[in-house]
Amino acid sequence: MVKAVVLGAAGGIGQPLSLLLKASPLVSALALYDIVNTPGVAADLSHIATPSKTEGFLPPDDGLAKALTGADVVVIPAGVPRKPGMTRDDLFKINAGIVRDLATGIAKTCPKAFVLVISNPVNSTVPIVAEVLKKHSVFDPKRLFGVTTLDVVRASTFVGEITKTDPQQVVIPVVGGHSGVTIVPLLSQSSAPLPSSFAGAELDALIHRIQFGGDEVVKAKDGAGSATLSMAYAGAEFALKVIRAAKGEKGIIAPTYVYLDDAAKSLVGNGVDVDFFSTNVELGPDGVKEIKSLGSLTDKEKALVAAAIPELKTNIEKGVAFINAPK
Ligand code: NAD
Numbered sequence: 593m594v595k596a597v598v599l600g601a602a603g604g605i606g607q608p609l610s611l612l613l614k615a616s617p618l619v620s621a622l623a624l625y626d627i628v629n630t631p632g633v634a635a636d637l638s639h640i641a642t643p644s645k646t647e648g649f650l651p652p653d654d655g656l657a658k659a660l661t662g663a664d665v666v667v668i669p670a671g672v673p674r675k676p677g678m679t680r681d682d683l684f685k686i687n688a689g690i691v692r693d694l695a696t697g698i699a700k701t702c703p704k705a706f707v708l709v710i711s712n713p714v715n716s717t718v719p720i721v722a723e724v725l726k727k728h729s730v731f732d733p734k735r736l737f738g739v740t741t742l743d744v745v746r747a748s749t750f751v752g753e754i755t756k757t758d759p760q761q762v763v764i765p766v767v768g769g770h771s772g773v774t775i776v777p778l779l780s781q782s783s784a785p786l787p788s789s790f791a792g793a794e795l796d797a798l799i800h801r802i803q804f805g806g807d808e809v810v811k812a813k814d815g816a817g818s819a820t821l822s823m824a825y826a827g828a829e830f831a832l833k834v835i836r837a838a839k840g841e842k843g844i845i846a847p848t849y850v851y852l853d854d855a856a857k858s859l860v861g862n863g864v865d866v867d868f869f870s871t872n873v874e875l876g877p878d879g880v881k882e883i884k885s886l887g888s889l890t891d892k893e894k895a896l897v898a899a900a901i902p903e904l905k906t907n908i909e910k911g912v913a914f915i916n917a918p919k
């Protein structure tokens with residue numbers, strides 16, 4: 593029995609993500625929470641002929657607590673998306689408080705659930721959730737994940753196009769964080785190797801496209817938001833990996849933005865001394881089973897990792913301070 597909860601379920605990501613979770617036989621109960629429209633979304637999904645029972649909740653009458661009761665996996669795509677000209681950090685002002693309040697609900701109602709954070713800026717919202725869980729003495733770093741899967745999906749798609757390989761077969765670790773230069777694709781480790789002639793400006797353009805793929809969608813949507821459908825695909829893919837590993841499937845490895853203790857920092861190496869970082873993680877029954885090293889990097893990749901660290905540090909400190917700084 594697996595109960596999945598989507599917080600922000602009526603949104604651009606929330607609805608297709610909930611659809612994909614409803615479609616999965618791995619989910620037996622699905623609770624949808626948002627400040628609007630969840631009764632309708634839940635009624636609609638509940639007609640789909642899969643075993644899970646779908647319920648919608650709104651804030652009145654303790655709707656958040658009711659949605660979260662008995663949760664095994666909580667996915668959070670609640671919050672505002674970017675418009676052209678904005679950075680993800682510009683969303684902090686609104687989304688930090690939303691994520692804090694939802695994390696408080698998780699700490700009180702389902703502290704053992706796996707928590708998957710999609711709301712931007714991920715580099716800061718994941719530390720916010722960690723600090724809230726710490727304040728309630730229920731922080732388990734193995735159970736908190738920043739969802740960076742869309743960067744991985746983009747890398748597979750773009751490299752699949754270049755190498756004329758089925759993108760679903762292309763595996764590329766994308767490490768660091770989830771914004772601009774903090775997104776570091778390790779293209780030298782691609783399961784579909786790029787041709788050796790693919791270097792210089794061509795390689796730089798590919799790295800830039802993976803780092804700034806979100807901007808491409810924001811620009812194309814022209815004020816109507818950011819990636820929703822590809823994010824729902826990526827979010828469902830990662831959530832179902834977490835669920836499959838929790839159910840005992842072995843060998844599931846995926847990059848995700850997780851807490852690094854000192855041992856993990858030295859394992860990841862390459863000057864990574866930040867408290868949160870996306871790296872390959874082996875998932876297991878209790879969440880993070882093993883944090884993997886970055887492996888062998890090219891000089892260019894080493895430079896990209898080094899360039900990611902200062903922005904990551906600032907983003908992480910900002911999230912931590914939001915919860916702990918005196919008001
Ligand atoms: P959206 O505006 O379409 O949907 C957000 C939903 O959150 C809305 O339905 C809204 O009612 C709900 N919401 C707002 N406050 C809430 C609260 N307090 N409790 C519960 N629900 C609340 O936005 P979207 O396009 O779905 O994007 C959502 C977030 O995901 C944004 O912050 C966006 O930047 C982020 N995002 C992250 C990634 C990633 O790779 N991690 C990718 C795409 C988008």
Ligand code: LMR
Nearest residue numbers: 674712805806807818819
């Ligand atoms: C993305 O990478 O598409 C998301 O983080 C949304 C955004 O703001 O670009």
